[in-house]
Amino acid sequence: MARVTYIEHDGREHVVEVKPGLSVMEGAVRNNVPGIDADCGGACACATCHVYVDEAWREKAGKASAMEESMLDFAEAVEPNSRLSCQIRVSDALDGLIVRLPANQH
Known part of the structure; x- marks a missing residue:
């Protein structure tokens, strides 16, 4: 298991164990970390x-793939360290x- 720390916009931290092979998004969803909507699964x-x-x-x-970079165009407040956690x-x-x-997911 790998330990991943998710920090909400307000500073609340969620440290969870995520099984190798899962995505960072799956780790958040399976551990009820708020702030990752994962609408497309x-x-x-x-x-x-x-x-x-x-x-x-x-x-x-x-690095983000070309497809991921394209999808990040739909995210709000993208920064150089932005990634889609499903990737x-x-x-x-x-x-x-x-x-x-x-602060928000779109």
């Missing part, structure tokens, strides 16, 4: 699982990952 067809990857984890989390696969290398949630 992880198909990279919406932007309602938008997160900001902590700077220390950007390289390990990998980040959890692995042992991501144990300790920190993501922050935006």
